[in-house]
Amino acid sequence: MADRTGAPNTVEHFDDGTHPEFYYPPQELVEHSNVMAYAREKGYSTFEELYQWSIQHPQDFWSDMATRFVDWYAPYQQVLDDSNPPFFKWFTGGKINVVHNAIDRHANGPNRDKVALIWESEQGEAKRYTYADLEVEVNRFANVLKSQGVKKGDRVTVYLSRVPELVIAMLAIVKLGAMHSVVYGGFSIDALHSRIVDGQSRVVITGDGGWMNNKIVELKNITDGAVDRAADLVERVIVVRRTGHDIAMHAGRDLWYHELAARPGMDAPCATEQMDAEDPMFLLYTSGSTGAPKGLLHTCGGYQVQVATTLHFTFDIKPDDVYWCTADPGWITGHSYIVYGPLMLGATQVIYEGAPSYPDPGRWWSVAEKYGVTIIYTAPTAVRALMRFGDAIPAKYDLSKLRLLGSVGEPINPEAWRWYYRVIGQERCPIMDTWWQTETGAFMITPNPTTPLKPGSGTKPFLGIECDVLTEEGKPAGQDDDGLLVVKKPWPSMLRTIYGDPERYKETYWSRLPGFYTAGDAARRDEHGYYWVIGRIDDVIKVSGYRLGTAEVESALVSHPAVAEAAAIGLPHELKGNAIHTFVILRQGFEPSDDLENELRKHVGKEMGPIARPESISFVPGLPKTRSGKIMRRVLKARALGLPEGDLSTLEG
Ligand code: PRX
Numbered sequence: 001m002a003d004r005t006g007a008p009n010t011v012e013h014f015d016d017g018t019h020p021e022f023y024y025p026p027q028e029l030v031e032h033s034n035v036m037a038y039a040r041e042k043g044y045s046t047f048e049e050l051y052q053w054s055i056q057h058p059q060d061f062w063s064d065m066a067t068r069f070v071d072w073y074a075p076y077q078q079v080l081d082d083s084n085p086p087f088f089k090w091f092t093g094g095k096i097n098v099v100h101n102a103i104d105r106h107a108n109g110p111n112r113d114k115v116a117l118i119w120e121s122e123q124g125e126a127k128r129y130t131y132a133d134l135e136v137e138v139n140r141f142a143n144v145l146k147s148q149g150v151k152k153g154d155r156v157t158v159y160l161s162r163v164p165e166l167v168i169a170m171l172a173i174v175k176l177g178a179m180h181s182v183v184y185g186g187f188s189i190d191a192l193h194s195r196i197v198d199g200q201s202r203v204v205i206t207g208d209g210g211w212m213n214n215k216i217v218e219l220k221n222i223t224d225g226a227v228d229r230a231a232d233l234v235e236r237v238i239v240v241r242r243t244g245h246d247i248a249m250h251a252g253r254d255l256w257y258h259e260l261a262a263r264p265g266m267d268a269p270c271a272t273e274q275m276d277a278e279d280p281m282f283l284l285y286t287s288g289s290t291g292a293p294k295g296l297l298h299t300c301g302g303y304q305v306q307v308a309t310t311l312h313f314t315f316d317i318k319p320d321d322v323y324w325c326t327a328d329p330g331w332i333t334g335h336s337y338i339v340y341g342p343l344m345l346g347a348t349q350v351i352y353e354g355a356p357s358y359p360d361p362g363r364w365w366s367v368a369e370k371y372g373v374t375i376i377y378t379a380p381t382a383v384r385a386l387m388r389f390g391d392a393i394p395a396k397y398d399l400s401k402l403r404l405l406g407s408v409g410e411p412i413n414p415e416a417w418r419w420y421y422r423v424i425g426q427e428r429c430p431i432m433d434t435w436w437q438t439e440t441g442a443f444m445i446t447p448n449p450t451t452p453l454k455p456g457s458g459t460k461p462f463l464g465i466e467c468d469v470l471t472e473e474g475k476p477a478g479q480d481d482d483g484l485l486v487v488k489k490p491w492p493s494m495l496r497t498i499y500g501d502p503e504r505y506k507e508t509y510w511s512r513l514p515g516f517y518t519a520g521d522a523a524r525r526d527e528h529g530y531y532w533v534i535g536r537i538d539d540v541i542k543v544s545g546y547r548l549g550t551a552e553v554e555s556a557l558v559s560h561p562a563v564a565e566a567a568a569i570g571l572p573h574e575l576k577g578n579a580i581h582t583f584v585i586l587r588q589g590f591e592p593s594d595d596l597e598n599e600l601r602k603h604v605g606k607e608m609g610p611i612a613r614p615e616s617i618s619f620v621p622g623l624p625k626t627r628s629g630k631i632m633r634r635v636l637k638a639r640a641l642g643l644p645e646g647d648l649s650t651l652e653g
Pocket of ligand 1: 333409412433436437438439458519520535536546547
């Protein structure tokens, strides 16, 4: 039985193909998988043996990957510099640019005429870009940015809908050695404004609008709201035309992309900047425990090595695969596994612009059928939403080309897992339940095509990655006991710092259990060493897989004149995973009413974006607080769930 001193790190011989708890991958898939090919090459016959080697010699493993999947302009001198933890450096001395690896080398090699990107609009229009086409588009966009003064080291904020120009703009920015800071097109004025200011972006790229559910998302209006508040900073707004509807253009500040691109010289080749491995590549903002924006910084070398490696082994990309990640390029999933990973590997991928259920809930499956998609990577919330419409809808489409499925963003509940496996994957396609974070840059805990699966578990760490589940005291948690999920050693695609705030980086990720990276997640490990992520232990709420901070929701509420104080908590929700519930103390002179509740919900939506609109607002006379005045959200949560309120000794007297 369980060894209470710690869960096993390795799996014993359970994988004889008959254990009732597991879903086994088809033998043929295992035999032909990229990971087995690599194991054989290294002289091993199982993934487990390969994994053990990779964690005993992580630098050899990552160095091997760094020479296999990416090209360097100049070789690195050191694989890992760990002389100043937690400020780790990878592949120091190396010169590299992801745009060379994702575009230039393919456009000038055998993949030149291969389709890189198939884009389908919500209205059903399709555009195809070969690697050669992408090279032309990226050069043009980079020339336009250069003509507007963008240069190495600058930060450029990108706020676009899911159009090819989003991918092209990101690549163009990185080509010049500048950093992109992409803000998801579903966010609103406040979120966009704070990110532009924190990153000090002089140039913002946006669109006139985007399409979602046959409605126009007013990207330019929102951009104006954000940029008007940062008038001293933002010199140029470049506007990509998508919807063609009327928008205001601010003379002297706003320019149309298509007009700039038509100027002489914009079609000329544009050199790809040779970057140091540790030069910054991009900023991506994410929610944490405070309301202040947290710009996570990723760098050029290690990031691309781990992204390419994980995609190759986990999703087993082969030359004739048609890969589709349904995320938005504006999130880390889209950065790593739409914009950079698939292109580095020379793959063909699909991007669909709009809503999964437009014009009907069969839309995704029709996209998969139409383009012969072989791999789908999506989020549990989408699976749950589509599952609601029943089995008959996907059954109308030919999904026989699918060979692998993926899940990311939150724990997938076993019921949704089984539906996805049975109805979409037709019991033939293993599900890669990938655990990772904006901070980690790439997969950390994930199955691969050889892994026996358990619905709801991300299974075990990726090659070269060591994780653990520890108690608050830093001891290994017992088998099946909840604990803190940690990463034990640095990894190439890790965040390097929080932009402009290295102390906060140390404090947030490396101080709770010194020497370990704490992920902010609780997890447990079972008798087979499989990890089960339970959820966040901080004040982050995962709503439909989107990461939102309670502090951000609260500050949006408090920015309304009727609100004196507010608290936000997450409670379980059948479709969204979690939903935001809020408690509000009104200012004098305001009375609770349904109208006010609606107005406040709308207000949060306007400030932060529709995703943050609270599920409920309760008007309360007071909030439980600690003696130092901190709101005790766990008490609110316990009350709402009808659970014991726990130790309340620190409540105010
Ligand atoms: O709580 C974990 C959850 O998402 C968090 C990271 O969120 P974000 O930075 O927005 O990145 C999402 C895309 C990588 C994690 O701390 N999470 C992500 N993937 C999983 C997951 N929880 C359980 N299982 C997963 N596969």
